[in-house]
Amino acid sequence: MNREHLRSLFTTKSARVETNRGEAYYARLYEQCKARLEELKKIEPLRKISIKEILEDEGVSRRDFLKWASATTAMLMLPSSFTPLVAEAAELMTRVPVIWIELQDCAGNSEAFIRSDGPKVDDIILEIISLEFQETLMAAAGHQAEAQLEDAMEHFKGKYLLFVEGAIPVGPGREWCTIGASGETFEEHLKRVAKDAAAIVAVGTCATFGGVPAAAPNPTGAVGVMDIVNDKPIINIPACPANPANMVGVILHYVLTGQIPELDSLLRPKFAFGYRIHDNCERRAHFDAGEFVEEWGDEGAKNNFCLYKMGCKGPMTFNNCSIVRYNESVNWPIGSGHGCIGCSEPGFWDKYAYERPMADANIKMAPGGGVEKSVDEFGLGLLTAAGVGIAIHAAASAIAGKKSEGEE
């Protein structure tokens, strides 16, 4: 990763997205998208099947489909007038081949991907996108799997989206992780498959910022994709695992606009990472009222009070889980009474992933020193300051809350 990226995260005023850019902007974008879709329609589809047919087969009505398109439009932070274009783009997703590789990963993102509900995964796999290589699901193995990868890379040269799951060891462990009969290292493998990709989607925090393997003391010198590949558009979808809604959102955006979505300084799409968990949290009112869970299972917990004092990192974490949630919106970590661990932020294992407030943090520092360390310390210092600031606000709210109680 370019260290400037990290630096800017902590120094720019805000990485937040502008949700309203004015009519002229959207009018221009609308025309651009329309032109893009017209272009796409001229391209020979990879799958000669229409989404209409699929939906009919599956008994999904046009109305339900448009409802989904409308929700997706909102998620992509576009005005509702874009809904028909998003629907059209979904129908044109058949034009986008996807190759998915796994490096230092736990397959959690593959697992999350198959929980996708919009569109459903059997549609994605069979018909909507052309998933050409995905180790966790593909039929071929060994030599045949390798041949399939080469074949897809050749056939879709310059056109495929490359999804990467997992980190890449470049430290002493560079040669420890190998793929394939020839014993190709992860780094060689990534570079080879990335070479002819149209764009790369780094999915999950391991592929974006190094994630678990990069946690201190980072035994294998693990890094993210953007530290290895510097000549391709890269879209980071961090979180552990990444939300499948955001994976589909990125593909849709690419189809719709022919461009990668607008990104923040950490290359995360702003439509998903443009605001903080805290901004849209269902427990936010309790924060403002100074009502906190003080101990697991206490009266506050029974009344869904704010989890800030239990170590929730929602105020420092940019992600849309408080809106999109997980598993078809069934729940999300804060819903189940556990604080956010900041899993979409760089270095969160060493900075955020503990269940006590910032002030009580027993933070494990990155080893070895060097610039990486100073950046971590830099970030850490600022974030601790932010934590203290929020703590002061929380305390003030608590006093205000008590006051109003007293007044009653």
Next chain:
Amino acid sequence: MGTKHIVVDPITRIEGHLRIEAVINENNTIVDAYSSSTMFRGIEEILKGRDPRDCGLLAMRICGVCTGTHYQRSIEAVEHAFGVTIPKNARLVRNLIQGALYLHDHVVHFYHLHALDWVDITKALEADPTKTVNEAKKWANAAGTTPYVADSAKFKEVQDRLKKFVKQGRLGLFAKGYWGNPHYKLTPEQNLLAVTHYLQALDLQRDAAKMMAIFGGKNPHPQSIVVGGVTCVQDIQNPARIALYKDLLKGFTRFIKGAYLPDIYMAGTMYGDEALDGTGAGLKNYLVYGGFRLQDNGFYKSELLFPSGLVIDGKYQEFDQEKVAEDVTHSWYNGDKPLHPFDGQTIPNYTGFGKKEKGIAYLDTKGKYSWIKSPIYDDTRVEVGPLARMVVGYVKGDKRISEYVNKFLKNANLPAKVLFSTVGRTAARAIETEMMADIMFNWVDELAANVAAGDLSTWTEFDFDYVSKDAKGYGLEEAPRGALGHWVKIKDGKVENYQAVVPSTWNAAPRDYKNRMGAYEASLIGTKVAKPEEPLEILRTIHSFDPCIACAVHIVDTKGKSLGEFKVNTSCSI
């Protein structure tokens, strides 16, 4: 003389990076085999020095599939060290989260990671959808139930969909499978039935994931368990959440009974010869750590759904965690003798591959050749997993397990010895899935009743500063794939040592200091390969273990590497 050396890398449709090398003789029979994990992350080292209360969140990321099992075991190892007993609600919630994982894992494993070893998708195109209805009824009948789907229009629709897909010329994820291999034995109608279930399961598995999310916050990687209990207070208080869980369980159970079990009867019968021959049996010694606490009387004192124990040479014996040790003679670590997990070390010593020929690297099988350590129990190599759970439960005389196993064998009209095979390993998984689903209904009701009676307790308080000075503990459980344990030593409030000995560590391990094989390796010996350039039989047996190699590499993690390759080198003799 006359041997061929087969390299399969990557083994796909697994979690993690795994390589298998096998040597076949002139009759295409496997005479030697090596299992290697080719990814390292070093998670055990990463856990050292952390606050023990935070380990669960990180340790869970050992694996994105048995996600939740690692989470719970890591937390429980710390609870064991601290002497904390969790409240009843927390025990039930943890069982329900883990139970949802079983249902999800086993169904996804059978259909999406394993079925294509038994099912030739291309043959489904020749099927008669009307006759497929008869197949559906026949096998559901064998299972004593009604079919999940028995509608010729539905079968036709799936077939048409497949036809369109094939017509496009690019098969995507189904490209380059071993279609047409002579060791595929199902009829076209049976293939169509299984493919229909494959697609339905792909859709339905999202429901089992939702079940986990109801009390776990999300899936994969749930986030509602803490040292001392659980956090999902509002979810257990809300009758609508409990009702949703039960509804989803109901729907999923219908699939288990009406599709999954019948498909196992179908496969078990069609591949019965292999089962009777004992193809893929391997070590025949089994270990179960034990799992799913049924009572609230503290650590390792409760009755368990899956009782702990071993079956060695056909005889039952008690399990004693002190007899677990790991050896690194053939693993890429330093160490000179087997160590108990409390004293285990993870010091990488990568020596790479052996010789390279024609672009293929071969494992240095005389030296070190895997990131997985070799677990040994009381100086014996053992297999873990669903088959071990069924065998140990059966031999120990567990009433519930014996009942489900007997019912299966009676319905399938097969002798008990079929269980000791690749087919048996796959069947054992289905048997226990049905048992799990049935008992989970009781757990949901128990939770609802307990909450309704006014018990909202979800967490047990403890004094961290006092209990974390000098402590050690272990969390032992049965993951869907088998015995999963975390051992932790805590000093002055920080993790001093951390080791995990998990299902794929037991099963996918390389040889040990006595040159004895691990379970994968042993299970391949004697298997006949129809076409060496299409190692279908190797995949079938390896997949029957449901490999989860990220976990196995211990806290060193390995992934079934991508790219793979599988090549036959005729000149290489071993």
